[in-house]
Amino acid sequence: MVLYYCLIAFLALFAACDSYKVLVYSPAMGHSHVNFLGKIADTLLDAGHEVLVFLPVMDPELLTNGTNRAKVLRFETGMDPSILNGHSFKTDPFDEKRDMQDDGNLEIFTKIMMDSCEAQISNKELMKTLANHHFDIAITEVFDYCAFGMFKLLNIPSHISACAAPLTDTIGDLFGVPEPLSYVPSLFGSFTDEMGYIDRATNVFMSQFWRHFLRNLLDKQNQLFQQYHGSDFPCLETLAKKSGVAFINANEFVEFPRPVTHRIIYVGGIGVPKPKPLPKDLEDLVSSAKKGVILLSFGSIAKSILLPSEKKMAILNTFASFPEYTFIWKYELPDGEKELFSNYSNVHRMKWVPQVDLLNHPNVIAFITHGGANSMTEAIQSGTPTVAIPLLGDQAHNVAVGVKRGVSVLVLKQNLNAETLTTALREILNNKMYGVNAKRLAEMIEKKPVKPKEMIVKWTEFVAEFQDLSNLDIAGRDLSFIKYFCIDIFAPAIVLLIAVVAVVMKFLTVLGRKASGMFATKQKQS
Ligand SMILES: *[C@@H]1O[C@H](CO)[C@@H](O)[C@H](O)[C@H]1NC(C)=O
Numbered sequence: 426m427v428l429y430y431c432l433i434a435f436l437a438l439f440a441a442c443d444s445y446k447v448l449v450y451s452p453a454m455g456h457s458h459v460n461f462l463g464k465i466a467d468t469l470l471d472a473g474h475e476v477l478v479f480l481p482v483m484d485p486e487l488l489t490n491g492t493n494r495a496k497v498l499r500f501e502t503g504m505d506p507s508i509l510n511g512h513s514f515k516t517d518p519f520d521e522k523r524d525m526q527d528d529g530n531l532e533i534f535t536k537i538m539m540d541s542c543e544a545q546i547s548n549k550e551l552m553k554t555l556a557n558h559h560f561d562i563a564i565t566e567v568f569d570y571c572a573f574g575m576f577k578l579l580n581i582p583s584h585i586s587a588c589a590a591p592l593t594d595t596i597g598d599l600f601g602v603p604e605p606l607s608y609v610p611s612l613f614g615s616f617t618d619e620m621g622y623i624d625r626a627t628n629v630f631m632s633q634f635w636r637h638f639l640r641n642l643l644d645k646q647n648q649l650f651q652q653y654h655g656s657d658f659p660c661l662e663t664l665a666k667k668s669g670v671a672f673i674n675a676n677e678f679v680e681f682p683r684p685v686t687h688r689i690i691y692v693g694g695i696g697v698p699k700p701k702p703l704p705k706d707l708e709d710l711v712s713s714a715k716k717g718v719i720l721l722s723f724g725s726i727a728k729s730i731l732l733p734s735e736k737k738m739a740i741l742n743t744f745a746s747f748p749e750y751t752f753i754w755k756y757e758l759p760d761g762e763k764e765l766f767s768n769y770s771n772v773h774r775m776k777w778v779p780q781v782d783l784l785n786h787p788n789v790i791a792f793i794t795h796g797g798a799n800s801m802t803e804a805i806q807s808g809t810p811t812v813a814i815p816l817l818g819d820q821a822h823n824v825a826v827g828v829k830r831g832v833s834v835l836v837l838k839q840n841l842n843a844e845t846l847t848t849a850l851r852e853i854l855n856n857k858m859y860g861v862n863a864k865r866l867a868e869m870i871e872k873k874p875v876k877p878k879e880m881i882v883k884w885t886e887f888v889a890e891f892q893d894l895s896n897l898d899i900a901g902r903d904l905s906f907i908k909y910f911c912i913d914i915f916a917p918a919i920v921l922l923i924a925v926v927a928v929v930m931k932f933l934t935v936l937g938r939k940a941s942g943m944f945a946t947k948q949k950q951s
């Protein structure tokens with residue numbers, strides 16, 4: 426009996442020490458972002474921690490919570506859906522010129538961040554509800570700096586940053602991660618780690634552009650917090666820099682290699698669910714395909730219906746020229762354009778597709794994708810080669826990575842026509858290397874020495890326990906540009922070198938003149 430009570434007491438102690446209250450702060454801004462944070466939540470839940478996923482809703486049309494197991498608190502920030510719907514990534518993702526850096530888009534982004542932040546910190550009831558949970562640790566995706574101010578207001582003693590994309594400048598700067606722009610390409614560009622002169626120049630300007638944008642947002646959010654919580658509210662950037670580690674949704678075997686620090690933890694692939702068997706009708710369709718199935722999906726944001734009609738026809742006509750293959754196109758509009766597809770017997774339109782399950786089916790041999798981070802990861806982990814048509818954001822980067830790893834063929838959206846698509850499809854279908862490369866990468870990821878889920882659990886527990894990890898702070902983070910690159914040492918050295926060379930040259934010229942003078946006199950004499 427005594428032993429029994431001892432055991433209970435021991436277990437209780439064990440549980441009390443080992444279980445943390447975790448706030449997962451997941452700005453509801455995009456499917457892939459919410460899913461990544463949801464997967465982190467589920468992973469921590471499975472490890473026995475108490476998790477609340479808090480979703481400030483920035484895109485009211487985004488209904489997913491990223492988890493259906495963790496406790497969820499959705500907070501309507503009162504965002505007018507028409508604001509985000511005016512953003513070109515929703516209205517016209519296939520536009521040939523528009524990209525993320527358009528001023529209009531950035532203005533919309535700033536407005537959403539500011540309005541949502543104000544709605545949260547000004548809502549006393551919400552803040553009280555959250556504070557009453559007495560969280561031990563918080564995890565947030567870093568779009569802006571609002572979450573870090575919230576954590577301070579909620580007295581949460583430690584936090585972790587996350588990024589549903591590969592490492593961004595923002596997170597890199599928080600941790601002082603070296604970013605040699607000569608071979609580390611901007612996340613919003615299409616460069617690889619081998620750049621020509623113009624590429625490198627563009628890369629430098631692009632990275633400064635995003636830094637400038639975020640600094641602007643930081644100033645605005647600092648003002649917002651000071652307005653509500655007094656002028657001595659700490660700078661949000663200082664708070665953000667206290668993040669213990671950062672969980673990055675990238676895989677080191679796939680992404681371009683770059684220097685990182687001890688705080689950057691690559692956990693790519695945790696968002697990919699285990700493949701399941703296909704539903705009966707789909708299984709019949711896929712297994713009856715003569716030479717295999719090719720899936721086309723532009724992801725959850727870019728609706729295929731928004732494709733200009735000549736591009737729709739180009740795609741359909743391309744597919745018609747591969748009659749032995751079956752094509753499945755994720756195409757949202759259920760009935761309106763039925764006729765469009767009626768003449769193409771090898772093209773099947775589906776409103777929704779079980780993407781991971783399809784990609785893992787042995788008869789699905791290629792994937793035409795927009796190159797979203799999740800789609801690329803899912804393709805690679807299933808060993809499926811891709812024809813990638815990047816539309817915006819980090820997609821061009823993800824595709825550049827896929828091309829470098831020999832698993833993707835790129836088709837520019839500006840250049841999407843029957844000819845380019847046919848060439849790309851032929852290349853993927855005829856050259857076996859793409860599939861071989863994809864399978865090898867998939868295997869490496871599968872056999873990674875430390876599994877991403879394990880890293881998430883152990884690092885979260887570690888940060889929650891020790892809270893202050895300033896012994897990992899990189900000194901270079903707070904150095905000025907001149908000091909960081911030792912310009913104050915190289916510049917005087919170069920000046921000195923030039924001076925010495927000039928003096929020597931001068932000396933030699935004088936000497937030379939004298940010598941030739943002497944030569945001339947000698948000649949005169951003789
Ligand atoms: C998301 O969570 C809310 C609770 O806040 C719940 O009502 C809703 O059904 C969930 N949505 C999904 C898609 O699971």
Ligand SMILES: *[C@@H]1O[C@H](CO)[C@@H](O)[C@H](O)[C@H]1NC(C)=O
Binds near residue numbers: 764
């Ligand atoms: C389908 O084919 C028929 C007969 O060739 C043609 O009349 C019709 O216009 C075609 N429809 C489309 C949408 O191309």
